[in-house]
Amino acid sequence: MKKHFTFAIRVIIFALITSFVIVLVNYVITPKKYFEDLWPTTSTYKGFYKMDRDSIDVLFLGSSHAAAAFNPQVIYDKYGITSYNLACEQQNLVVSYYWLQEALKYQKPSAVILDAYMLYPFDPSEPLNTSEAFTRMAMDAMKWSKVKWEAIHDICRLDPKQAVNSYIFQNVRFHNRWMDLNENDFEFVKLERHYELKGFSALGQRGTSDSDFEPIIVSNLEAYAEPEELMMQYLDKIVTLCDDNEIDLIITKTPSASWDEFRHNTIQQYANDHNVEFCDFNEYIAYEGSGFKWKKDMNDDWHTNVWGAKRLSRYIAKLLQDDYSVEGEHYDAQYADTEDYYQHVVEDCKISNIKNIEDYLEEIDKPRYTVLVAGKNDISFCATDEVKKAFNKMGFELPTDEYEGYYGVKSDEQVSQDYDRAALHYVGSARNKLVDYAVTSKGYYAGDACSIKIDDVEYAKQGKGINIVVYCNDSRRVVDSVVYDGNMNR
16 A cells, blocks of 8 residues: 555656646747847736736737837826736737736726727738737736636637647747747746836837828818728727726827828727727827827837837826826835836937937946947048047047057956957957857958857948947847947948
């Protein structure tokens, strides 16, 4: 009897260890996007579960348009309203519906803000209107529960190309990722602690949109656009879910070059029919009321930058406070303690828009940045005395002779540099030796080339002049790459 009992215990222990290994392997091999990515899908959802229960006043849902437009930190700092942005890249309304269901198990928001972009055709070749990869990434981050079980069955019903088993055993879907695994795949415990932006995606480009934009002034109430039928079905489900939980639903649309009067009218009519509000920032009243400036506040033709997001976030927060009695004005350490982190993110965004080299060098001379410099051809034509002086403040001593190559690296307050007419090559590491870099500089006579690689990825613009790459040790990503030739060229 004792032998049978011992054998049974061993079997159970073996089964538990095997199960643990399978779960661990499944998670390691699953693609993830953490805080260092511009679209931190995994951080967004894993971080949501770490928020205090019943501490969130407002939830945001939608595609990347919403992720880049609504900033919980700004909303809290200005109005004391606590919010969380559950939007992500290519979030279709099926994903929005199930993530709202999941969120309501942990929070009791007063309002939900839903972006309308995905109500219209985005990827007609896909049954869910968006890529399978983005749908899967959003669902893989959801905890296992009845909601997730229903969600994946629904997704696979709607999209026959997807299989339920591949959600349960991710190695079935991602078995070919073994050769592409990186640091993030093994450091997920540490990385999932970084959700300071609470789902907001801070984009830093400014003045890059070539589109001319005029806010919509509705002149033809009979102009309508046909939305995606499946997306509208799940919009109905979201409306019902909000009604059942006594949550105010506001449909919104962030500024976008692809939005027009036809789409606006269709959603406005739907909002009227279902007694919900539609706040369209493409329409004249909300656009002007928010103080939005297209050329300054757009990252591209579809997404707001961090400064545009500040305007839209304040506008929607005031709307919530004035019209929906979302009071806010209470202290919450979850938001108060992340203010400094957010300001660092704004600094990162600011760097990529500075046009003056002296101001630029002053801004990047901070311990949290690793700065890599490589000259190409002859840099003496742009290295004026003033420029040399500015570089010297950082510890970089540019060559005084013509036609010489030059490299310089400043990391952890230490400077490594050299200049010569011969080809120069330097390798090193940053962030406690977790990130490798290689810098090459060839002057006019040595081959007229340069390179700045981080983890074997080329980041230098490789233009004639002084190439600069700025890597942020805190956010684990390159925040800017520029070549200075008398002007800042990105």
